[in-house]
Amino acid sequence: MPKAFRLPEQRNEFEKYSQGKPNSLFVEKHNNHRSISIRPPSAVNLSSTDSFIQEFVDNPFLVDGYKFDIGVYVVLTSINPLMVYMYSGDVLFRYCPEKYYPFDTENVDKYVVGDNYLATWDVPSLKKYFDTFGGSMRAAFDAYVRDQSLDPSVIWIQVEDIIRQTIFSKLNNIIMAMRPFKKGNFFELLRFDLILDDNLQVYLMEVNMSPNLSSAHFKPNALLYEQILYNVFNLVGVGSSLKTVKTSLFNEDIITSDKNIAVKLNDCAKNMCHRSCNKPECDLCLPCLKASEVDILRKAHYEYLHKIEMKRIFPKTMISSADFNLEAEIRNLSTMDSRLTRWFYEKCKAEPSWC
Numbered sequence: 001m002p003k004a005f006r007l008p009e010q011r012n013e014f015e016k017y018s019q020g021k022p023n024s025l026f027v028e029k030h031n032n033h034r035s036i037s038i039r040p041p042s043a044v045n046l047s048s049t050d051s052f053i054q055e056f057v058d059n060p061f062l063v064d065g066y067k068f069d070i071g072v073y074v075v076l077t078s079i080n081p082l083m084v085y086m087y088s089g090d091v092l093f094r095y096c097p098e099k100y101y102p103f104d105t106e107n108v109d110k111y112v113v114g115d116n117y118l119a120t121w122d123v124p125s126l127k128k129y130f131d132t133f134g135g136s137m138r139a140a141f142d143a144y145v146r147d148q149s150l151d152p153s154v155i156w157i158q159v160e161d162i163i164r165q166t167i168f169s170k171l172n173n174i175i176m177a178m179r180p181f182k183k184g185n186f187f188e189l190l191r192f193d194l195i196l197d198d199n200l201q202v203y204l205m206e207v208n209m210s211p212n213l214s215s216a217h218f219k220p221n222a223l224l225y226e227q228i229l230y231n232v233f234n235l236v237g238v239g240s241s242l243k244t245v246k247t248s249l250f251n252e253d254i255i256t257s258d259k260n261i262a263v264k265l266n267d268c269a270k271n272m273c274h275r276s277c278n279k280p281e282c283d284l285c286l287p288c289l290k291a292s293e294v295d296i297l298r299k300a301h302y303e304y305l306h307k308i309e310m311k312r313i314f315p316k317t318m319i320s321s322a323d324f325n326l327e328a329e330i331r332n333l334s335t336m337d338s339r340l341t342r343w344f345y346e347k348c349k350a351e352p353s354w355c
């Protein structure tokens with residue numbers, strides 16, 4: 001994330017930081033009317049009573065000369081333990097309506113994505129991939145990146161890491177905010193807005209709660225928004241294709257039973273965990289789990305069956321159990337997050353589709 005400061009409370013920090021960067025540019029945004037200006041540090045209004053200052057990324061990756069931002073949709077289905085998913089079916093790309101160069105700090109259309117942004121299907125190098133060959137916004141962009149002899153996969157690895165790091169950095173705040181609500185009866189849809197520099201370095205700009213899913217302005221966006229909602233509602237059990245209000249034929253006990261969450265059967269039998277749960281090897285054995293822990297694992301199994309194109313970001317997905325350093329991943333996790341990560345690891349060992 002580009003270095004940022006809030007005025008007036010972080011004025012001294014900003015002055016100290018900017019002294020070593022006299023030629024840098026900074027984005028100045030007033031929190032009330034959200035107007036944006038690009039200024040050198042000497043021109044920033046230090047007497048402002050409510051401004052947000054952020055270092056400007058002045059070497060953006062451009063497509064046909066246009067700067068853009070990337071909107072990635074993320075769902076939190078549980079906080080403690082943490083469960084986070086990213087919609088992998090597509091990504092919202094929004095391009096500035098005017099080309100970045102020649103750069104002009106007074107012309108915000110060159111570097112700020114507004115309501116009247118340039119859509120993927122209006123960008124010449126992307127139009128063939130989006131319209132002619134039927135690719136998604138992300139697929140069209142990835143194809144353009146490959147045309148530049150670059151690898152787009154390095155972008156999406158960074159995006160997943162940024163999502164994990166951001167949520168972890170605010171996890172205590174989120175837990176406190178959720179205390180008034182009944183445990184488990186919520187989900188939160190977010191949109192992470194990111195930008196990219198010409199070295200394919202990804203930067204987080206902001207995270208939006210209750211992101212706009214209206215296609216009134218850009219009709220072709222309707223498919224993306226509808227697919228997001230379909231995936232989210234299936235994931236959390238609202239409008240699931242396997243669960244209806246009128247019939248109990250496919251109730252949750254049929255879809256996800258205790259047998260579906262049982263792991264480490266050989267270790268459990270070898271250590272006689274049905275008689276005593278004192279050994280650490282018995283931690284994930286079904287007879288040793290509390291009812292609340294069984295509920296957590298059954299919920300994780302249910303979400304696995306219904307995630308469709310939702311990619312699990314946390315607990316972290318694995319290529320295979322062999323390439324996953326379990327001890328390193330769980331080292332700083334809470335007891336509940338550690339247990340859930342180890343459970344996914346065991347499911348991955350038994351069936352690669354869980355990885």
